[in-house]
Amino acid sequence: MRARTHYMVEGRGSGVIDGPLAGRVRAFTLIELLVVVGIILILMVGAVPAFYSLKGGSDFSSQLSLIASSLEQSRAYSMANNTYVFWGIQEVDARVSEDGVVQVNGTGRIAIGVVASLDGTRIYDTSAPDVPADWSSKTLSGSRLIQLGKVAAYGNMSLSPTALPNSGNLARPGSASQTLQLTNLTSPTLAYTLPLGSPAPRFSFEKCIQFDPQGAATVISAQGGSFHSFEMGFVPAHGAEVDPTKANAAVLQVDSATGVVRLHRR
Numbered sequence: 001m002r003a004r005t006h007y008m009v010e011g012r013g014s015g016v017i018d019g020p021l022a023g024r025v026r027a028f029t030l031i032e033l034l035v036v037v038g039i040i041l042i043l044m045v046g047a048v049p050a051f052y053s054l055k056g057g058s059d060f061s062s063q064l065s066l067i068a069s070s071l072e073q074s075r076a077y078s079m080a081n082n083t084y085v086f087w088g089i090q091e092v093d094a095r096v097s098e099d100g101v102v103q104v105n106g107t108g109r110i111a112i113g114v115v116a117s118l119d120g121t122r123i124y125d126t127s128a129p130d131v132p133a134d135w136s137s138k139t140l141s142g143s144r145l146i147q148l149g150k151v152a153a154y155g156n157m158s159l160s161p162t163a164l165p166n167s168g169n170l171a172r173p174g175s176a177s178q179t180l181q182l183t184n185l186t187s188p189t190l191a192y193t194l195p196l197g198s199p200a201p202r203f204s205f206e207k208c209i210q211f212d213p214q215g216a217a218t219v220i221s222a223q224g225g226s227f228h229s230f231e232m233g234f235v236p237a238h239g240a241e242v243d244p245t246k247a248n249a250a251v252l253q254v255d256s257a258t259g260v261v262r263l264h265r266r
Contacts, residue, residue, distance in 0.1 A: 059156065060156070060157060060234075060236050060248060060250075061265075063110075063154040063157060064157075064234060064250050064252070064263060064265075065263070066152070066154070067110070067112060067154065067234075067252065068252055068261050068263045070087065070112050070114065070152065071087060071209070071252070071254060071261045072261050074087040074114050074148070074209075074211050075211045075215050075217070075259040075261075077116065077148060077211075078116070078211040078212060078213055078215065079211075079213060079214070079215045081116070081120070082120055082213045083116050083117045083120040083213060084116065084117040084120075084121075084122055084123060084124070084210060084211065084212055084213070085114065085115070085116045085117075085148070085210070085211045086114065086115050086116070086145075086190070086192065086205075086208050086209070086210050086211075087112070087114050087208060087209045087210075087211065088112070088113050088114070088115075088191075088192065088205025088206075088207060088208040088209075089110065089111070089112055089159075089182070089205065089207050089208075089232065090103070090105070090110075090111045090113070090203055090204060090205050090206070090207065091105065091106065091107060091108075091109065091110055091111075091158060091159045092104060092105060092106055092108075092109050092110075092111055092153075092203075093105070093106025093107065093108065093109070093240060094106065094107065094108025094109040094155060094156075094237070094239050094240040095108070095239065095240050098153055100202070101202070102200065102201075102202050103202055103203055106240060107158050107237060107240050107241075107242055108155065108156065108157075108158060108237045108238075108239050108240035108241070108242070109153055109154065109155050109156075109157075110153070110154045110157055110158075110159065110234075111151055111152070111153050111154075111203055111205075112151065112152045112153075112154075113147070113151045113152075113192075113194045113203055113205050114147070114148040114149060115145040115146060115147050115148060115192060115194075115196065116145065116146050116148055117144065117145065117146075118143070118144055118145055118146045119144070120213075122212075123135070123138050123139065123144055123145075124190060124210065124220060126220065131189050132189045135189065135190060135191075139192055140197075141197050142195075142196030142197030142198075143197070145192065145196055146196075147194060147195070147196055151194055151202075151203055156236060156237050156238060156239070157234055157235070157236060157237055158234070158235050158236075158237040158242045159183045159232060159233065159234060159235075160183060160232075160233030160234065160235050160246065160249065161183060161184070162181075162184075162233075163176065163179075163181050163231075163233065164233040164246070164249050164251055168266065169264065169265055169266050170249070170250075170251055170264050170265075170266055171264070172231070172251060172253050172262065172264050173229070173253075174228050174229045174253075178227060178228040178229065179227060179228065179229050179230070179231055179253075180219055180227040180229075180230045180231075181231060181232075181233075182207050182209070182219065182230050182231065182232045183207070183232055183233065185206070185207050185219065188206040188207065188208070189220055190208045190210065190219075190220045191204065191205060191206040191208065192204075192205055192208070193205070208220075209230060209254060211259055215258060215259040216256065216257055216258065216259055217230065217254045217255070217256050217258075217259040218256065219256075227256055228255070228256055228257070229253050229254060229255050229256055230253070230254045230256065231251050231252060231253040231254070232251070232252050233249060233250070233251050234249065234250045234251070234252070235248070235249045235250075236248050247266065248266060249265075249266050250263065250264060250265045250266065251263075251264040252264075
């Protein structure tokens with residue numbers, strides 16, 4: 001007995017399909033489904049790397065903004081509280097865990113630690129017979145300093161060991177002789193460790209900028225010299241591997257007289 005299917009045609013009433021096609025509903029074949037799934041997979045394979053590339057760029061940009069903000073907040077704190085603030089940066093090995101262990105110098109992760117004079121005095125006495133020893137004696141116990149916030153750590157970025165080109169989007173005021181590369185700071189006399197007063201500190205900040213109550217910025221080291229500005233170059237990294245192209249590099253520059261922070265991006 002042949003199958004019959006009733007149908008309704010608008011304005012014309014109902015009817016019946018009578019024959020071998022009755023009762024059949026059009027659907028996708030298995031081959032068509034496989035083709036669609038294959039196209040979706042191809043699109044996903046192409047989209048995922050692009051997503052991670054975009055995410056990495058966004059993280060680098062946001063981290064640069066946070067580092068610049070920490071400099072600006074340090075300057076603002078020194079002026080608002082009529083005290084001296086010490087802003088320190090350390091690059092550590094990204095392969096070492098961040099969880100409660102001593103951080104060793106290396107590449108791939110940037111740590112920022114900020115402390116201030118607890119009583120508002122200069123603490124750092126450049127007229128002392130032995131400046132480093134005088135500084136250490138006043139700060140090693142942590143009793144003369146107060147930590148401002150937690151140490152901030154930023155992964156997948158590195159300090160450029162050399163000055164980045166002063167051209168294009170990275171063009172910035174000041175000549176090389178007037179600008180101190182904080183990343184190349186040698187023989188620092190201003191340094192501190194965190195946590196303050198700990199017998200086993202996790203961080204050691206030897207690259208530091210001091211903000212005074214007027215907001216001026218100073219980098220004090222055995223290198224001496226008079227600098228109009230201080231700067232740090234940043235490049236993306238993947239873990240402990242630094243991007244050799246430096247295509248997405250950036251420079252943070254601090255004016256010594258005013259403490260104003262400027263961010264320059266490629």
